[in-house]
Amino acid sequence: MKNQKVLLNLLVFLLFAACSKSNYQKTEDGVIINLNQRNKSEAQRIRLRVLGEDLIHVSATSEKEFPRDSSLIVVPGLSTAPFTIDDIGDSITLSTARLDVLVSKKDGGVVFKDKNGKIILAEKQGGGKSFTPIEVEGTKGYSIRQIFDSPDDEAFYGLGQHQADEFNYKGKSEELFQYNTKVSVPFIVSNKNYGILWDSYSLSRFGDSREYKQLNNVFKLYDIGGQPGSLTGTYISQSSEKQRLVRKEDSLDFEDIKTIKNLPENFPLKEADVTFEGAIEAPNDGVYRFILYYAGYVKVYIDNELVVPERWRTAWNPNSFKFTVGLEAGKKVPIRIEWRPDGGKSYFGLRVQTPQEEEELNNQVWWSEMNKKMDYYFVYGGSMDEIIKGYRTLTGKSQIMPKWAMGYWQSRERYKTQEEMLGVLKEFRDRKIPIDNIVLDWNHWQEDSWGSHEFDKARFPDPKGMVDSIHAMNGKMMISVWPKFYANTEHYKEFDREGWMYRQAVKDSIRDWVGPGYVGSFYDAYASGARKLFWKQIYEHYYPLGIDAWWMDASEPNILDCTDMEYRKELSGPTALGSSTEYFNTYALMNAEAIYEGQRSVDADKRVFLLTRSGFAGLQRYSTATWSGDIATRWEDMKAQISAGLNFALSGIPYWTMDIGGFCVEDRYVSAQQEYDKSGKENADLVEWRELNARWYQFGAFAPLFRAHGQFPYREPWNIAPENHPAYKSILYYTNLRYRLMPYIYTLAGKTYFDDYTIMRPLVMDFQHDEKVLNLSDQFMFGPAIMVCPVYEFQARSREVYFPEGTDWYDFYTGKVVQGGQTLRVDAPYDRIPLYIREGAIIPVGPDIQYTDEKQADNIVLYVYSGQNGSFTLFEDEGTNYNYEKGYSSTIDFHYDDSEGILTIGERKGEFEGMLVERKFTIVIVNKDSPIPFEYNGQGKVVDYNGKKQLIKL
Structure with a gap:
């Protein structure tokens, strides 16, 4: 009888164990929940990992097992925290000292609650997850989507730094990819006391999982005569020929080097006025989201109202601007777009999204093009500072920048000679304008030797003496180092022998904009050996000169301007880790690691300083700051930098800066400066230019890093205005104020660490x-x-x-x-x-x-x-x-x-x-x-x- 009882108890235990195993498995740092979902597009397994009492890593897969991989953005070796697992009702509950995390045994939906039982964040009913198979270059993966419920009073911040002058992303959408002026960081902070770090390196979207469509794929289009099928495009050249062309436009798609060919062939756009007009008819009632892609000057009118006041960008570096319009189904609404291309090759596009489906509308939506599985990190905190602290626990501490980096930096595109560079620094000292750092931009090498890391001796005869002279004037020097190499350089060949160059640009004989144009490409920063070689070349050529800091330009990587997304992927892959589709957004992070780890390995006592044009989650651990790229010299662009910088700060990376005064300059300002240089007369455009710079310096003095840079007109204070001018006086006042506040500012730098x-x-x-x-x-x-x-x-x-x-x-x-x-x-x-x-x-x-x-x-x-x-x-x-x-x-x-x-x-x-x-x-x-x-x-x-x-x- 006793033996029968023992056997019965053993059977019950085995049955319980089997049942438990089918539902969940407790692990050293969390739990794995097994689901029985029939649809392969749904999650089959959910994993929770406890990385702190308020840090939870959530993974999901539609496979039977989780693939083995590691994160590029989360630091290894994070410790766990005490937790318990309970199987209660229809949920598996993981509990820490601060959180209860419930996972539905039916569909894997995850709910995060505080210890009072209040919901902090909940995945959408049914789990909100979807997996769509994708295969690229023989590698299988999934396009993934996750929807979270979001209450009406929620607000979202972060996502990196973008240029549409948006701040709170509630009810908005943002496409996450890297581009000159656009830095995408897949992290948001909510006013509901949590943050989400989305661990994906591919093209991603927040707020709306859909891509924008061409106008003719959404609306019925009508020309100015009321005929269906297209808008009317009118091209009027203001050149001596006075050409005029009218044609049908079934879409407005001239956004890249392929589609720009859709513009009229051989028409002189440089001095043209272009209008696109007619009417649009919406298929449904609702709010339609538009994205305007523009170079040159543009205005947009819809229903006879100006919905986009005049905006401008330089011809080679377009910008995106978003706006919304409420439309009624079946109602013809007039549309008129006025465009002045302002360049022989100018890009333009207008696309639209239909009203969002109910399941996504006003919710928190994440979508990524290619992942092996779904990964996100939930960060809980009683304040936004606590949430940022949790983010940096996951992705790494922010280093304290060298104290000199808190001072003023002067840069220009570009100092062309050694004498010019030293002369500018000396003038700062003579005029008693405080300065710490002077910057040498691109093309200090011989014209055909990009990537050689060697100076053009004709213009920079004594680089070591130049750096020593800068140091003798109590300055520091930062130099522009690109991940770009001309194919004729020895450095290119060193990489290429190991298979560490992206070769598509060379195969396609793509020539850049320098001189007659030269063929080259970028190195593969995803290869560990390539990163070490990149640093080795810098260490051998630049480091002995005593250079203080590194400017990592074009780190998106920007191999060719204005390419479509698919060709961008071809140019920047395949990477050592996999396809560029899967590893599209993290190049700048890998590139920063190369320099940071390299310098610390050879000079443990000298603080690393990197400035990069792109970035990603975790960038702060490599002592790296980001600037907002080649922005324009416009008032609206200055304003957009405020929201851009604030959202970048809430993306967890504390050091950010911008080109004070804007990089790309309108022709009217160039002409005004040239006229002043000849006649000494200040015309209306120069009046505005000086005020714009004065206002921008006033703002810039309170950015984390205080830095001026740009094209002609030159940005040194005395080149902006004479010393008796209010612009000059204001620039001097705020520069002095920055330096008098240095005990306060450097304390803030210490607090970041x-x-x-x-x-x-x-x-x-x-x-x-x-x-x-x-x-x-x-x-x-x-x-x-x-x-x-x-x-x-x-x-x-x-x-x-x-x-x-x-x-x-x-x-x-x-x-x-x-x-x-x-x-x-x-x-x-x-x-x-x-x-x-x-x-x-x-x-x-x-x-x-x-x-x-x-x-x-x-x-x-x-x-x-x-x-x-x-x-x-x-x-x-x-x-x-x-x-x-x-x-x-x-x-x-x-x-x-x-x-x-x-x-x-x-x-x-x-x-x-x-x-x-x-x-x-x-x-x-x-x-x-x-x-x-x-x-x-x-x-x-x-x-x-x-x-x-x-x-x-x-």
């Missing part, structure tokens, strides 16, 4: 519960204290400013107080932008310096803004090496108790070589009864500090 901080902060980061900031994209916090309100309209001398609730605000220039929770129109004179300081702020002001390490801040003016309690922790270290990773740095805590009027200066913690042992603090208290402007040498209580704690009654 130690606290996973974000320097350029959308207001929603610090005032998340104020609904009025959810869509506010033209103001931001620079660190915890300063609210920056750029001016981006010509001749504007005031602007509306919203003052977030929960705090009052001090006017930076007067010290007067503005109550929070209201919108006011405030003054914005030519030479100033509105700046405000929040209550409780503590801001350290350093000495008058011309470069960041000219002198130590032995007497800091400490501004304390009363009204609330406040704190600030001053961070200092050696500024150029990695000793901070070893614990060699110092901090001083400041805390202000508003009710007692007492400032506590804490005991100094930590130490480093060369640290100031004693210093002075001049404490300036600003309160509502006695307004005090922000001045560098404010009068206040002087305190001698030797590292010991002090309490000061204010």
Whole structure:
């Protein structure tokens, strides 16, 4: 009887084990749930991995087993956290100290809840997943889609840096690929206290899984005479021939080097006015999303309303702009597009999406073209800063940039000789305009030797002497290094022998724009050996010169401008890891790894600094910043950089910059400068050019990195305007302000590493519960204290400013107080932008310096803004090496108790070589009864500090 009972218990156990195995398997770091779905387009297995109490990795596959692979963006070796698994009802529940994650045993749908049972995020009912088989170059994979439910009051931020001037992506869509001026990072932060990192390297989409269609695939088209089938295109040349051409346009598709051939052959577009007009008839009621792709000048009218005011981009580098129009089914609506190509080869296109299907509409949608499986990471946090911290736990710490990188950089396309470069830096010093970094752009090599890493001796006879001279003037030098090699160079041949060059461009004899045009291509950064060789070539040719930083241009990779997507893939593959379809978006990440790992392997004490035109999730771990590419010199482009920079910050990468003044210049500004150089007369266009630059510098001084660059007209302050001009004076004021704020700014840089901080902060980061900031994209916090309100309209001398609730605000220039929770129109004179300081702020002001390490801040003016309690922790270290990773740095805590009027200066913690042992603090208290402007040498209580704690009654 006893044996029978033992056998019965064993049978029950085996049956239970078998049943459990069929439902789920517990693993060391999570659980695998087995599903019995019949449709191969649905998930068959779901895997949860616990990477922290608030970090969950979700994987799904439509296969019987998960494929073996590893992530390019998530750092290896992440530890797990305690968790439990429960099989309750129709769900398997994984629980950590902060989360409960429920997975439906029926369809694999995942729901994330907090410990109070409140839903944070839920996949759409039924799981929201789909898998569509795809095969590329003999490799099988899936196009994948994931839909999450999204409440009406949700807001999404991040996705990298794009140029359509969109901020909150709720109800919007964005196609994620890399392009000059477009940096795609598949990470979003929600105002519902979570983030999603989508682990895919292929072409992806957020918000709408569909691609845009040609107009004739959506609408019935009518010409200007009412005949169906096409719009009317009218081409009028303004050249001497005065040619006129009218033709039918069944689509507006001239977007790349293939489809541009659809434009009239041999028609002189350089000086032409083109109109596309007629009517469109929608098949259904609803909101239609349009995407305008344009070079030259363009306006769009729909239903006789101007829906796209005039925009401009240079002929070789088009831009995309999105807009929506509500249309009624069966109703003919007039459309008129006015286009001036502004170039012999100018690109143009207009495409559209029909109203979105109900299952995707206003939800969170992710789609990717090719993956082996589906992977995403759920990041939970009580604030957006906590979410960014979780993101960097997954993808790597942000390094502290060298201190000099926080100063001003001067660049130009391009310094053509050694004398020119040294002369510009000397003029900065002579004029006492602070500067730390001067940049040498492309084509410093001989014309036919791109990729040689050798200087043209005729123009740069002594490169080592040039760099030494820059250092002697207390400057640093950054140099442009492309992953591009002409086929005739020895460096190309070194790569090619190992199979590490993309060869399609060479096979097709593609010639670039230099001189007669030269054939070359890009190296395969996905090959480990190729990355090591890339660094080896740089180390042997550039590094001995003492160059300080690396400018990794065209890292999309941009092998050929204005190509269609399929040809772009052909040109940039196959990669060492697989097809370029699967690994389309991560080239810049791999390229950055090559330099970062390379330099740290040979020079452990010198901080790496990289600037790259493209990027991806994880870029921050390679001490890499990104800039917004070859943007245009237009007011709308300046404004678009604000939202672009803010969304890039919320993509988890803290260092971002832009070409102050814009890179590509309208002809009218070029002509105006040339006329001024001859006659000394300032015409209307030059007036606007100078104001545009003044406003852009005012904004740029509060970007994480402060950098000017562009084509002619030159961007040095004295080339923008003479020294008695308000533009020059304003540029000098904000450059000096940047340097006086260096103790504050460098502390923010330290916080990016130690606290996973974000320097350029959308207001929603610090005032998340104020609904009025959810869509506010033209103001931001620079660190915890300063609210920056750029001016981006010509001749504007005031602007509306919203003052977030929960705090009052001090006017930076007067010290007067503005109550929070209201919108006011405030003054914005030519030479100033509105700046405000929040209550409780503590801001350290350093000495008058011309470069960041000219002198130590032995007497800091400490501004304390009363009204609330406040704190600030001053961070200092050696500024150029990695000793901070070893614990060699110092901090001083400041805390202000508003009710007692007492400032506590804490005991100094930590130490480093060369640290100031004693210093002075001049404490300036600003309160509502006695307004005090922000001045560098404010009068206040002087305190001698030797590292010991002090309490000061204010």
